[in-house]
Every structure is written in structure tokens, then in C-alpha cells.
Amino acid sequence: MATFQIQGGKKLSGEITPQGAKNEALQILCAVLLTDEEITISNIPDIRDVNKLIDILEDLGVKIRKKGPGEYTFQSDDINLNYLFSPEFRERGGALRGSIMIVGPLLARFGKGYIPKPGGDKIGRRRLDTHFLGFQKLGAKFVYEEGSDFYGVETDGGLKGAYMLLDEASVTGTANIVMAAVLAEGVTTIYNAACEPYLQQLCKMLVRMGAKIEGIGSNLLKITGVEKLGGCEHRCLPDMIEVGSWIGLAAMTKSELTIKDAQYDELGVIPEVFKKLGIKLERRGDDIYIPAQDIYEIETFIDGSIMTIADAPWPGFTPDLLSIVLVIATQAKGSVLIHQKMFESRLFFVDKLIDMGAQIILCDPHRATVIGLERKYPLRSTTMTSPDIRAGISLLIAALSAEGTSTIHNIEQIDRGYERIDERLRKIGAEIVRLN
Known part of the structure; x- marks a missing residue:
């Protein structure tokens, strides 16, 4: 210590x-899982929480190259979903609250996503209901291992757009649902969405990748799903x-x-x-x-x-x-x-x-x-x-x-x-x- x-x-x-913004970086890094094309992100802060997430992405199979201070390229064209069931993932994912945001992209692209109960600051209850209720609205099935603190969502027929009124304006919850909805079939409407600048940054990055998102900066988002997203460049605030x-x-x-x-x-x-x-x-x-x-x-x-x-x-x-x-x-x-x-x-x-x-x-x-x-x-x-x-x-x-x-x-x-x-x-x- x-x-x-x-x-x-x-x-x-x-x-x-x-x-660079810690809370933005945690969202943006998870979004690289939505495409098999290369993404370049700059102004990434060199801090423990962000570096832990980068390590998790690398263990998942994301190809990562450091170009300079705070600047990396990511390419998620060979993801190993079996890693999600490894003891290493349970330990690493459980030590970082931001790891919850890998679930939405994995669910959207691969039809399944899992996460151990995340850690983080000891500042009181920080429930995950908003995330999983949103995934269920999109047609995913909630999976929970009794007594293991291991959560998951799965879908057989793909995600379908839906209307949802979030029970709280959760920033990470909104980010996770948005990342799932951009590849869902049809239109998703999210009311009571968080609209922090970092969430706006995520939405703008997704639009550059080919997503269709209306209402950025407001608490009412309309997302029209697309079949595929591409690469882009992004700089954190x-x-x-x-x-x-x-x-x-x-x-x-x-x-x-x-x-x-x-x-x-x-x-x-x-x-x-x-x-x-x-x-x-x-x-x-x-x-x-x-x-x-x-x-x-x-x-x-x-x-x-x-x-x-x-x-x-x-x-x-x-x-x-x-x-x-x-x-x-x-x-x-x-x-x-x-x-x-x-x-x-x-x-x-x-x-x-x-x-x-x-x-x-x-x-x-x-x-x-x-x-x-x-x-x-x-x-x-x-x-x-x-x-x-x-x-x-x-x-x-x-x-x-x-x-x-x-x-x-x-x-x-x-x-x-x-x-x-x-x-x-x-x-x-x-x-x-x-x-x-």
C-alpha cells in the first residue's frame, strides 16, 4: 500500500x-467492441481504472497498439468469448465497475454478454438494474448464477428496438443501452436518458462509426439500428x-x-x-x-x-x-x-x-x-x-x-x-x- x-x-x-476524462474513456473503450474495424482514441488518461479496462479488452482478444502518450488503436476482429467464463475475468471484471459497459456491445454484436458483480468506490449502493432492464426491453434474456454474483444477458433472435423509460438517468446504464441499441433491429427510444457531455461524446463517436442517433444532448434519444459499424478516430474531453x-x-x-x-x-x-x-x-x-x-x-x-x-x-x-x-x-x-x-x-x-x-x-x-x-x-x-x-x-x-x-x-x-x-x-x- x-x-x-x-x-x-x-x-x-x-x-x-x-x-483526459476518466468517465468518458471507460465508455469509449467499451465501444470498440462494436466493430471489427480499427478505432483510434487519443487523450486517454493513464490511470488505474482505465488501464484495467484496457487489460480486460486485450484479454478478450482486442488487438491494441499504443501510438504515443494517451493514444491507442483498437481492433476487435478476433474476440474470444470464452474468456468471459474464466477465473481471470471474474477477478479482473469484479475489480472494476466500468467493466459493466462491455455487456451492451458484446450483447449487440455477439448475442451474449456476461459480467461479475463490479467493484469500484465504496460510496453506497450503485445498482445495475437500469442496465439489465434496458437489455430486457430490447429482447434479451437475463441470466443469473445463484450465489455467484455473475450476471449475463443472451439473445437468440437478435435485439429488437423498443421504447423505454429509464427508472433513473444512469450515465453508465444509458451508455450500455445505447451501445446495445445501435445494432438492434428497428427503432429504440430512450426517455429519461442521461445526457452528460461524456455520454454525448459516446453518441457522437458512434455516429462517426455509422450509427443513427437523434436527440444527442437531450434526455430523449431515438436510435435507428444499423447492421454494421465501422472504424473512426476519437479524442476524449x-x-x-x-x-x-x-x-x-x-x-x-x-x-x-x-x-x-x-x-x-x-x-x-x-x-x-x-x-x-x-x-x-x-x-x-x-x-x-x-x-x-x-x-x-x-x-x-x-x-x-x-x-x-x-x-x-x-x-x-x-x-x-x-x-x-x-x-x-x-x-x-x-x-x-x-x-x-x-x-x-x-x-x-x-x-x-x-x-x-x-x-x-x-x-x-x-x-x-x-x-x-x-x-x-x-x-x-x-x-x-x-x-x-x-x-x-x-x-x-x-x-x-x-x-x-x-x-x-x-x-x-x-x-x-x-x-x-x-x-x-x-x-x-x-x-x-x-x-x-
């Missing part, structure tokens, strides 16, 4: 470029969660930072939410400039009541940044209620911030009230353990702002989502060391 040792309380400065993380880092450490190539137009309400916390930021083309700020003050609602920041399906605020917002608020002037609606265990890392001196009331598994300290009482350094990706980066930001030396264990969780984060932080002045 690796550890970060951080000397906090230092101002940072310079430029930092966000990596910058990771919006990293963009938000660097905004939070600048605010907490009173640093002047420029976030390069942030693709501002794809960030939705993210910049406005940080502005509600009193953080000044300026758009410069596709870059974001954050000046050094000694004090930032949380807004109130127009009637004077306490600000509430909550997550919601796109175009609402992404749940992956609520942990960052919570940490930022600890040193702001004013108070805020953080409402994490989607995951009931994601706020349980606040005890570590309380140990550092933060004033936080955990109201219940979904809500926390943060009373900003206005920097009058800086956070204290401490030793802590990263419970998941987003809590991990939030604790790292807290440690970089705290006086003294902090230690963060289980940083493999952070490595799952952030590429060479210690190297990149050192380039802007952070004192951070990785210890094995």
Missing part, C-alpha cells in the same frame, strides 16, 4: 492541464472533475493557477457553483485563470437563507465534485449545506476533516452543514486513509492547505482517477512525496 506525505501550507503557482479539483486546490491554498485547455463550454454549471462559494475565476479562451484569494465568501439565497449545493443529473451539478465543494467550504467565510442525493456513503469522510479542525455537522448520510472558518483557524495536519477516489482528492487538497506534514494512506484509490498526480502537483510547487 502506497502513501502520500504532504508538507502543507504552501502557495502554489503556474499552469496545470487536466487529463478533458476531465471536468479534475478541472473542479484544481479550482478547489487554488482556492484552498491561496494560489494563482491557470487550468489549461479546460473546454469551458463543456463544464455546464461547474464554474457557477464555485463562484457561489466566492471563488473568483476568469475564462481565457478555453483556459481558466484563478487569482490568489485570501478570503472567499459563500453567497446566500436572495432571501438571506443558507446556501444549499446539491448534486443532480446533468445539466445539474455532478456528484463527483461535492466532496471538493465541501472541503473548500471549510475555509470560506459563511456556511453552506451540502446535499449528496445520489450516494449515501460519500460524505462519511468528513470525520477526517473534523479531526483536522473543520466545523462540519453531518446531518445524515446525505447532508452535511459546513461552517466556514474564514481561515482564522487553519486546518491541522494529520494522518488519514483515502476511502474512495473523490474523497481521496478532497483529503489531498485539505492536506496541501493545512500547516505541517500530513500523511494519506491507500492512495491507490486516488491513482484510480488521477494521472501521476504527485508529479503534476510538484510542478506547480507542491511538496508531496510518494512512499511505497
Whole structure:
């Protein structure tokens, strides 16, 4: 188990470029299974979760060639479906939640797809019903091995287009169903579809491969199935969660930072939410400039009541940044209620911030009230353990702002989502060391 040792309380400065989007890459990589032609993908982040998925694809028989940093070609013209029943797949697939998205493409192209119960962050229940209910609507049969946590879907006569109203606007569920529907016979209509930029990116890539998809960017998708898809080239967006993380880092450490190539137009309400916390930021083309700020003050609602920041399906605020917002608020002037609606265990890392001196009331598994300290009482350094990706980066930001030396264990969780984060932080002045 690796550890970060951080000397906090230092101002940072310079430029930092966000990596390719993790959540987009996991969807896009699964889509290469839909064709036997070559696909080139660039700006793929070099992180644990993405690399695990690439390994699974290679074990399935996908021919993979690395062309340069973050750029690969994939060709799925000799897939070994027997691998799905191997002990290696049960172990590797079960360790990565994103592996669930290989099921839709395999079902569409080969008539069957299987997956062990996926792992990932321990942030509460993350059910898979939306995926399999959608497959069943398309005519697939659900297969489940009792007591084995091994799921599957099969079809004898091929998939048929259907109308479906998703029970929740699941991003991975929508992606999986879309990838199955593009090769189904007839028209599929998906209502209450997720419409995040990463899902839009997937749909645009599929269209370049020959798919027929209408309504991209909305929650109503109409997909007319085609017989075959071809190759294409695709580039992943910058990771919006990293963009938000660097905004939070600048605010907490009173640093002047420029976030390069942030693709501002794809960030939705993210910049406005940080502005509600009193953080000044300026758009410069596709870059974001954050000046050094000694004090930032949380807004109130127009009637004077306490600000509430909550997550919601796109175009609402992404749940992956609520942990960052919570940490930022600890040193702001004013108070805020953080409402994490989607995951009931994601706020349980606040005890570590309380140990550092933060004033936080955990109201219940979904809500926390943060009373900003206005920097009058800086956070204290401490030793802590990263419970998941987003809590991990939030604790790292807290440690970089705290006086003294902090230690963060289980940083493999952070490595799952952030590429060479210690190297990149050192380039802007952070004192951070990785210890094995």
C-alpha cells in the first residue's frame, strides 16, 4: 500500500492541464467492441481504472497498439468469448465497475454478454438494474448464477428496438443501452436518458462509426439500428472533475493557477457553483485563470437563507465534485449545506476533516452543514486513509492547505482517477512525496 506525505501550507503557482476524462474513456473503450474495424482514441488518461479496462479488452482478444502518450488503436476482429467464463475475468471484471459497459456491445454484436458483480468506490449502493432492464426491453434474456454474483444477458433472435423509460438517468446504464441499441433491429427510444457531455461524446463517436442517433444532448434519444459499424478516430474531453479539483486546490491554498485547455463550454454549471462559494475565476479562451484569494465568501439565497449545493443529473451539478465543494467550504467565510442525493456513503469522510479542525455537522448520510472558518483557524495536519477516489482528492487538497506534514494512506484509490498526480502537483510547487 502506497502513501502520500504532504508538507502543507504552501502557495502554489503556474499552469496545470487536466487529463483526459476518466468517465468518458471507460465508455469509449467499451465501444470498440462494436466493430471489427480499427478505432483510434487519443487523450486517454493513464490511470488505474482505465488501464484495467484496457487489460480486460486485450484479454478478450482486442488487438491494441499504443501510438504515443494517451493514444491507442483498437481492433476487435478476433474476440474470444470464452474468456468471459474464466477465473481471470471474474477477478479482473469484479475489480472494476466500468467493466459493466462491455455487456451492451458484446450483447449487440455477439448475442451474449456476461459480467461479475463490479467493484469500484465504496460510496453506497450503485445498482445495475437500469442496465439489465434496458437489455430486457430490447429482447434479451437475463441470466443469473445463484450465489455467484455473475450476471449475463443472451439473445437468440437478435435485439429488437423498443421504447423505454429509464427508472433513473444512469450515465453508465444509458451508455450500455445505447451501445446495445445501435445494432438492434428497428427503432429504440430512450426517455429519461442521461445526457452528460461524456455520454454525448459516446453518441457522437458512434455516429462517426455509422450509427443513427437523434436527440444527442437531450434526455430523449431515438436510435435507428444499423447492421454494421465501422472504424473512426476519437479524442476524449478533458476531465471536468479534475478541472473542479484544481479550482478547489487554488482556492484552498491561496494560489494563482491557470487550468489549461479546460473546454469551458463543456463544464455546464461547474464554474457557477464555485463562484457561489466566492471563488473568483476568469475564462481565457478555453483556459481558466484563478487569482490568489485570501478570503472567499459563500453567497446566500436572495432571501438571506443558507446556501444549499446539491448534486443532480446533468445539466445539474455532478456528484463527483461535492466532496471538493465541501472541503473548500471549510475555509470560506459563511456556511453552506451540502446535499449528496445520489450516494449515501460519500460524505462519511468528513470525520477526517473534523479531526483536522473543520466545523462540519453531518446531518445524515446525505447532508452535511459546513461552517466556514474564514481561515482564522487553519486546518491541522494529520494522518488519514483515502476511502474512495473523490474523497481521496478532497483529503489531498485539505492536506496541501493545512500547516505541517500530513500523511494519506491507500492512495491507490486516488491513482484510480488521477494521472501521476504527485508529479503534476510538484510542478506547480507542491511538496508531496510518494512512499511505497
